[in-house]
Amino acid sequence: MAHPSQLGFQDAASPVMEELLHFHDHALMIVFLISTLVLYIIVAMVTTKLTNMYILDSQEIEIIWTILPAIILILIALPSLRILYLMDEINNPHLTIKAIGHQWYWSYEYTDYKEIAFDSYMVPTQDLNPGQFRLLEVDHRMVVPTEAPVRVLVTAEDVLHSWAVPALGVKMDAVPGRLNQTAFIASRPGVFYGQCSEICGANHSFMPIVVEAVPLKYFQDWSTLMLEDA
Incomplete structure (x- = not known):
């Protein structure tokens, strides 16, 4: 970050x-x-000191x-x-995630898993744990596997938003009634922060994006746990 x-x-x-x-x-x-x-x-x-007046x-x-x-x-x-x-270029994505912008939070739907869907809200300052970042931490992170092509389908429910994570080199507008797509490959494990990059109202600054890239085994364990809790 x-x-x-x-x-x-x-x-x-x-x-x-x-x-x-x-x-x-x-x-x-x-x-x-x-x-x-x-x-x-x-x-x-x-x-x-050289001059030429005749050119x-x-x-x-x-x-x-x-x-x-x-x-x-x-x-x-x-x-x-x-x-x-x-x-x-998007070739044979291993995972497809639908990111939906709202005023003022993000929703994520893992289309390869019918029952994995959640909302992602910013954690208020008074609820932050030590080491967490103000205005950047969320209650539910978007978890993806490393070294795997991930496609993100981006849209919005109300007004224009923009889904952007600078460290991953992705930025895609979220337009109501339209489905845009982008893709990335997380080359290393880590937590990567982004924010809505389109002015979308009073709380535009308070709808961060957090992508957590983990090895495939940990992603499989996470998806299994999410399906059990669904």
């Missing part, structure tokens, strides 16, 4: 998020090089400043399109 004074992204917990981090570094390096070049040109023009145009310079930006855009666009394709 995020920490105070943090400058970078959260630690990646899925292959897609790792790709997003690499793309961020790639784009930032290009921005740095462009900024350095522009700064050098400005300093050189201000400090030089009205230069075909060579115009070709350079036309082709160079096109090359830079291609260098940014190609890896970006690749990541967009990876984010939209």
Whole structure:
């Protein structure tokens, strides 16, 4: 999760998020090089004593400043399109979960298990246990297995919401009457926090998302326990 004074992204917990981090570094390096070049040109023009009042145009310079930006855009666009394709690709999910946004909580339905469904509310500050995070902890976490493709079907019951977990590299709008889908693979066990990322009313800030990734054996034990309690 995020920490105070943090400058970078959260630690990646899925292959897609790792790709997003690499793309961020790639784009930032290009921005740095462009900024350095522009700064050098400005300093050189201000400090030089050489002047030429007779150059009205230069075909060579115009070709350079036309082709160079096109090359830079291609260098940014190609890896970006690749990541967009990876984010939209959903192949044979091992588990499908339906996430439903409400004002102001989330509901989860495990469609592969007919009787596993629950609501997920934020834990009030006065009810938090030591070590739990204010405005981020919920009473029922969404539990998923690690190293397995998980598909999340996202919708809403009332107004627009958005289901987002930064460490997993997922963000999908929840639209009433429409079923959107996203997918992720949790590459390591852990607890990953997110929040509704679409302004949805007075308590928009109080409907967190918590995904707990566990090894397959523990997920099977959890699902068995949930079915027994249903």
